[in-house]
Amino acid sequence: MNKKQFDRMKNGKGFIAALDQSGGSTPKALLNYGITEDKYSNDEEMFNLVHEMRKRIITNEAFTSDRILAAILFKVTMNSKVDNKFTGDYLWEEKGIVPFLKIDEGLDELKDGVQLMKPFKHIDELLKNAKERNIFGTKMRSVIKELNEKSIEKVVDQQFEYAKKISDAGFVPIIEPEVDIHAKDKAEIEEVLKKYLIEGLKNLEKENYVMFKLTLPEKENLYEDLYNFSQTIRVVALSGGYSRDEANKKLRKNKSVIASYSRALTEGLNVNQTDEEFTKILDESIEKNYSASVEK
Template sequence: MQKNQMEQIKNGKGFIAALDQSGGSTPKALAEYGVPEDAYSNEEEMFDLVHEMRTRIITAPAFDSEHILGAILFEQTMDRKIEGKYTGDYLAEEKGIVPFLKVDKGLADLSNGVQLMKPISDLEDTLKRANERKIFGTKMRSVIKEADRQGIKSVVDQQFEVAKQIISAGLIPIIEPEVDIHSEDKAQSEEILKEEIMEHLNSLPSDENVMLKLTIPNEANIYKELIDHPRVVRVVALSGGYSREEANQKLKKNEGLIASFSRALSADLSADQSEEEFNAALKEAVEAIYDASVNKK
């Protein structure tokens, strides 16, 4: 199946849905969905509720392989089931959508204008379980807030170091060095980031491939060189706090760049919507994001 999934991710038309809000961001994700913090009394109940939300999204008719190539899952979601199947199996077998797994453990404190990833102490075990759950690839996030070359270099170095371990486990890593959309020197950060990524890509052997998840750049098509690089399976974009409309408008200007949106995908979904209302809202979001990923200005 992985060969078919590689073809789907590399050349398919559509986008990657990000359903990977983790511990720290889960209460916010539930609140935006209309589930307040007083609706659960402990972490277990919270994760039950967020799995119900994700299950509702994944099983909705609008969540289909005609528009969606892959979906990024939180670790607990990978280990839970939808309609009797592990989530990765359900996505692949019932929906024809390629499953990915978020593997990072959150962000370290700000230093040199960036936030590195916290150490991933159980990565080897997580990758073993991901293979057992038939996960295709992984995702890990760092954040760049300032155009500090040393800081940005440290982000990219760390990402590729961990990516090597993921590749050796037979999975495709999505490297996500997010540039904060509120950064005063965002464009300069993106120039430095591209240079640092290119240096690592050019040193990868021919049998090692990665994906990139990047903030939609200030300068349209600045990442075209990365998109066309032979070691890059696909470059996807995060919405980064932009509204769906603004993110889609910016995305359309970038040839070859497709979406991997989270909040911009689920912003109009609510726990109290009827199934008809829920699917209509999801369908509108899915089709708009698909259009921005496929139809370029």
């Protein structure tokens, strides 16, 4: 593990840029960027286009370590290059930004109010690839839609089971059990989720460090207790369907939580913008997310 990167993630000021749209979410990300589906005819062309979008963001003068701690990448992005360097190396060596990798293989079907992660069929291969690309940590996402305690426990158990394996391989995993912002019993779900996250931390070895990426809670500072455990490096927030302004309004009410946004980071960016227009909008977005993360 890179100790400078570890210290930055634990103590640095800023937020995490989520640039990890995968196969299922990439068409929507491109559409929001102004690229319609008729502009590509297969996955290779689609991923090339989204890499160009991400490259435009990463290389922009507004995208710096002054406000951005880390960036989460998709496998294709990790194995692609920016200015003749693999993306993770470019982020760290040129920008001072810590690289993470989205590692899950998608969501299972909705069952008993939750979507577990599909079994990780290629985890060993992917972790080996990530080590070759100098990746610091990983991210994996489940979804909770209903108040079903046994199902929520399953979600957390699965997350911690993989987190232990990932940590033992030398990475810092981000555990992301997203709570659907439209869930009828969202506040109650979050209380149950917190209970099982704490149980998971109690059963984790001292050397197994983790981060949590969580939906902004109904109760302010709900997840503050996760910091009572030395294994917790950071608690970060996903926007989860909230607009950037709404997400940041909620984020400001949670004193030890920083942003980890995807759509709420790239909101307003368009392929047809001039470099000056693109920089202005990206800079404004970064500043809003940064200030909401650090000014509590």
